[in-house]
Amino acid sequence: MRRCETAGEGAREAVVSLAGVEKSYPPFRLGPVSLRVEPGYVVALVGPNGGGKSTLFRMLMGLCRPDSGEVRLFGGRYPEDEARIKRRVGYVPERAVGHDEMDARALGRFLSRWYPGWDAGRYGELLDRLGVERKRPFGRLSRGMQRRLLFAAALSCGPELLLLDEPTGGVDPLARREMIDEISRFARGEEGPGGGRAVIFATHVMEEVGRAADYVAFLHGGRFFGPYEKDRLAESWRRLWVGRPPGAGEAVPGLVAVEQGPPASLLTSSAAQARAALEERGIEVLGVRSVPLEEILAHLARGAGASP
Numbered sequence: 001m002r003r004c005e006t007a008g009e010g011a012r013e014a015v016v017s018l019a020g021v022e023k024s025y026p027p028f029r030l031g032p033v034s035l036r037v038e039p040g041y042v043v044a045l046v047g048p049n050g051g052g053k054s055t056l057f058r059m060l061m062g063l064c065r066p067d068s069g070e071v072r073l074f075g076g077r078y079p080e081d082e083a084r085i086k087r088r089v090g091y092v093p094e095r096a097v098g099h100d101e102m103d104a105r106a107l108g109r110f111l112s113r114w115y116p117g118w119d120a121g122r123y124g125e126l127l128d129r130l131g132v133e134r135k136r137p138f139g140r141l142s143r144g145m146q147r148r149l150l151f152a153a154a155l156s157c158g159p160e161l162l163l164l165d166e167p168t169g170g171v172d173p174l175a176r177r178e179m180i181d182e183i184s185r186f187a188r189g190e191e192g193p194g195g196g197r198a199v200i201f202a203t204h205v206m207e208e209v210g211r212a213a214d215y216v217a218f219l220h221g222g223r224f225f226g227p228y229e230k231d232r233l234a235e236s237w238r239r240l241w242v243g244r245p246p247g248a249g250e251a252v253p254g255l256v257a258v259e260q261g262p263p264a265s266l267l268t269s270s271a272a273q274a275r276a277a278l279e280e281r282g283i284e285v286l287g288v289r290s291v292p293l294e295e296i297l298a299h300l301a302r303g304a305g306a307s308p
């Protein structure tokens with residue numbers, strides 16, 4: 001299974017570059033995290049509650065400092081390049097503070113002072129498309145409605161990078177689909193000046209990963225796995241039905257699970273190598289099935305098959 005530090009072809013300048021980033025809130029320890037994201041790519045960040053996703057976003061926004069390692073956005077660093085970086089980033093935090101008294105219009109006016117690239121027309125269009133209630137102050141909106149409003153604001157500040165911490169949390173399926181499609185359009189440069197822009201978004205919904213992400217990375221109890229190229233995952237994971245289950249001493253590459261059967265089957269994250277190893281041991285492969293992405297992601301989110 002392909003696992004590298006870069007989300008992209010490795011040829012373009014990175015929008016996000018994390019090198020050996022670590023942060024600890026004892027007993028919790030995050031990292032080391034190494035990740036490069038190039039323009040035009042969408043990375044989904046998944047993993048169980050408390051895995052460290054929001055901590056990673058806060059470090060990407062310069063809201064907390066890593067204990068070690070380096071965080072760079074657009075080649076710049078915190079704190080010296082903070083203003084230059086933040087103008088280019090649309091951020092949806094896990095919890096928004098300080099907007100409670102503002103309705104959508106007041107929030108738009110407020111943000112337009114901070115962001116030179118603020119696009120009022122796009123903001124209005126997104127508020128309509130996402131069905132945001134315009135008149136109610138932020139603090140009195142439902143959680144899902146607050147997420148829609150923050151998402152619209154993040155996309156309207158003229159960003160080249162979106163950092164979205166569970167943007168669809170509590171959002172109903174219709175609006176959620178609209179948001180996920182918007183993420184894809186943004187990264188492909190179908191809106192605005194184009195050229196490809198990058199997105200990192202956290203989600204607990206595997207279907208969203210399938211729909212929008214090019215790469216997926218996992219945070220599991222602070223340990224970082226990935227990024228994995230989504231299409232490669234689909235190619236390399238297979239369920240194989242076999243003449244007999246492999247014995248204890250018969251290693252099978254990428255082995256994730258074995259069902260004794262009958263018929264016996266096994267799940268592997270390295271199908272080609274696993275088949276070769278089985279053949280070598282005279283274990284007949286009776287059938288092969290591709291594995292749905294959601295099933296792969298569920299295994300990876302539990303840490304299975306995620307080690308290099």
Ligand SMILES: Nc1ncnc2c1ncn2[C@@H]1O[C@H](COP(=O)(O)OP(=O)(O)OP(=O)(O)O)[C@@H](O)[C@H]1O
Pocket residue numbers: 025028047048049050051052053054055056094219
């Ligand atoms: N400021 C802080 N002080 C102390 N501990 C913290 C702080 N921020 C986060 N933590 C701890 O760090 C760990 C990771 O939390 P984090 O919010 O980053 O996880 P998450 O993956 O975003 O979780 P969720 O999916 O529930 O949103 C948790 O154990 C949390 O209690």
